[in-house]
Amino acid sequence: MRKFETLLLLSPELSSETRASLLAGLKGVVEREGGKVIVEDAWGIRDLAYPVKKQMRGFYVRLEYTGPGALIAELERNIRIAEGVFKFVTVKLADAVEEVA
Numbered sequence: 001m002r003k004f005e006t007l008l009l010l011s012p013e014l015s016s017e018t019r020a021s022l023l024a025g026l027k028g029v030v031e032r033e034g035g036k037v038i039v040e041d042a043w044g045i046r047d048l049a050y051p052v053k054k055q056m057r058g059f060y061v062r063l064e065y066t067g068p069g070a071l072i073a074e075l076e077r078n079i080r081i082a083e084g085v086f087k088f089v090t091v092k093l094a095d096a097v098e099e100v101a
Contacts, residue, residue, distance in 0.1 A: 002094060004065055005093050011086060027040070030071060041064070
């Protein structure tokens with residue numbers, strides 16, 4: 001199992017219910033592919049340094065999770081087709097993580 005982090009930039013115009021269902025769907029993808037979500041950290045609406053899709057504000061969410069390397073391809077595929085996601089980046093934090101019961 002590897003440890004990953006994905007930072008998502010969401011549209012500030014999404015309602016809290018839509019945002020919650022989007023994140024629940026992404027967490028479902030992680031779990032379906034054999035991973036486990038450790039932390040879901042919502043940073044809230046922040047100003048952007050430059051316009052992204054004609055918006056100067058965005059809602060940031062950080063997901064930290066463990067799983068196999070193949071999980072990333074499926075998660076990023078789902079992120080790309082999701083409505084309301086402006087940008088995202090995934091980073092590998094650790095190669096081998098011991099599973100804690």
